[in-house]
Amino acid sequence: MDEDVRATRSPCDAQPDEVSATTVLHASRGLLGVIARSVAEALDEVSLPQLRVLVLLCSAGPLRQGAVAEHLGVHPSTFSRNAERLVAGGWVRRADDPQRRHGVRLEVTEQGRALVERVSARRRDAIAEVLARVPQERRRAMADMFEEFSLAAGEPDPRDMQTLAL
DSSP states (O other): OOHHHHHHSOGGGSOHHHHHHHHHHHHHHHHHHHHHHHHHGGGGTSOHHHHHHHHHHHHHOSEEHHHHHHHHTSOHHHHHHHHHHHHHTTSEEEEEOTTSTTOEEEEEOHHHHHHHHHHHHHHHHHHHHHHHTSOHHHHHHHHHHHHHHHHHHOSOOHHHHHHHTO
């Protein structure tokens, strides 16, 4: 089909799968807006890649520096500069690795955990505001659809998440 014709068709003219994909695309834009607004304040304190490290350490627990780099899909030497900045800023600390005699792990500090919790709380609040505009009788169906979508999509590749520093 000619691209000009596709661009001018309304979603109602599209095939069922196209309608679903277009609808989810629009929803994803809304969610990206929520995500962007939720991290905006944190960016006054840390960079997006640094925030991603804090989120990772909050969810995974203490990790070797090389393991963090691997999770993020970056070279360990590239990540080491980021780690230094996070340690210097008080966001993470180095701790002995009990499984390796000379090993060191990175762990999030209370300051770092508090920042991640503030971002998450802002995101939850923003999502709640959006959901409040959805008729109450449709919220359960919407939640079920998001759950199905999440299950079908699976866990994102960490490298994809790093692209957006999420």
